[in-house]
Amino acid sequence: MQIQSNLFAPSTTKAPGVSSSNVKRSQVEPSHQVEQSHKSQGLEASQQVTHGQADKENSQQHALSAPPQNPSPEELESRLVAKLEYEQQTQGTEGAVAHYLANQHAAQREAIQQMVGIDTYA
Amino acid sequence: MPDPLTQGITDKSESKAGAPGRGRFLIELLLAMVITRLPFINVPFKWLESYFHELSHGLATLLTGGIVSHIQLFPNGAGLCFSQGGWPVVIGFSGYFGAALWGYLIFILATWPRGIRMSFAMLGSAVIVTALLWGRDLLTISILACLAVLFLLPLKLSRNRFLGSGLRVMALMIMLNALASPTVLLGLNGKGDAAMLATQTWIPGWIWVMAWLAISAVMIFLCWRRVDSAAKNSVIKR
Structure with missing residues (x-):
């Protein structure tokens, strides 16, 4: 369900204060993600989609692990x-x-x- | 067998004859004025005026469709009537007006020699009935008991002449107190019947006070008129 919502509205799930450029793409294995995606959802997702999904998950993890930013x-x-x-x-x-x-x-x-x-x- | 017409005239002349002479009336008026100013002695007579004042509030409440809860009398001559409903303007006005009117009615009763004992008994009974119906606290009941004794004790006297004089002096004291009491209201801002009537009618309180003073003065004058006309009638008869 998480993947579906990300597919249809990818821009709304960004963590606040975290940009997509901060995510390390090397940590993501596209093939594994594609297989996992096919198995779990039964969808024919493209590699871009899988990349986007990976970015999203990584950004969420990063946001949880990073200390909160102090407001100005x-x-x-x-x-x-x-x-x-x-x-x-x-x-x-x-x-x-x-x-x-x-x-x-x-x-x-x-x-x-x-x-x-x-x-x-x- | 006496002629009914003549009998009626005779009774009427007898009732007129019960009125005191002018000099006697003035002495009784002077005596009433002195007693109302004597400390301690004037206290029960203040209660008398206060009782008729609150009784008038109560009767006006009943006549205008309200319900009387109870009355309270205080040793200093103050009193309160607790009621529900009725017409506030009539109830508020009836206190001082009623006291003066009661004084006049008692004076009329006191000029009726044949009914003088019955008058005392009726007034005493009225006080007892009031205590039973509207007396709730011990102080009020005690004051009403004193007033009942004041009315019923003179019945022990054998001579009606003293009874008549006593009742007339009482009536004059009620009227004199009714004449003096409203003047106290002029010093009370926002309190008393005059202030209540002022809020109800938008007519200034001092006008109500003046009206009560005028009514009390008129009642005393009516008493004088009765005495005076009786004296004139007796002169014509002679």
Whole structure:
């Protein structure tokens, strides 16, 4: 199933921060890959396809084994600003939601208060 | 056999005769004014006005379709009526108005010599019924018990003349307290019946206070009118 998805959408499975040029092609044995591919999927895959598949698997392995890249300060700052903007919007909407909830059932609440509430006359 | 028409006129003149003379009325009014200002002695009479005030709130609640939960009376003369439903404007207005009206009605009863004992008994019974129906806390029940004694104890007296004078003084004290009490509301911002009526009707609270003062003054004046007309009738008869 992994191979099929790679066949139809090879560009979407790239690991983030890892380019295909970093993969060592010498580690891949094309014939073995082709045989394996034929056996497992029953497909008549070309050598290019097998190469592409090999690139993909290697890039995934490399991404798992390589240490995570540190984001740049600009990127961090942009993320922080985005988060702050998001929270500010949340606070603003919280007030609106509170107002809405307070007035949502105002008529029913008043009717219930008149029904069960006690008036006091001094 | 007496003529029914003559009998009716005779009864009416007798009831008029039960009204005090002008001088006596002024003495009773002066006595009521003094008692309402005497410390400690005036306390039960403050309760009397407070009781009729809350009773009026309660009756207005019932008349406008509401339900009375209970009433509370406090030793300092304050009171509360707890109710559900009804027409708030009528209920709020009825407190001071009702106290003045009750005072006038009691004064009228006090000018009816034949019914003076029955009047005392009825008022005492009304207090007991109120305690049973609307009294919930011990303090309120104690105050109502004192008021019941105040109405029922004079029945031990043998002479109706003292009973009449006593009841008239009580009635005048109720009216005088009803005249003085609303003025307290002028110093209370956002509290009391006047503030409640102001929020309900958008008519300023001081106008309501003035209305209550005017009504209480009119009630006392009506008492004077009754005494005065009785005195004139007795002069014409002579």
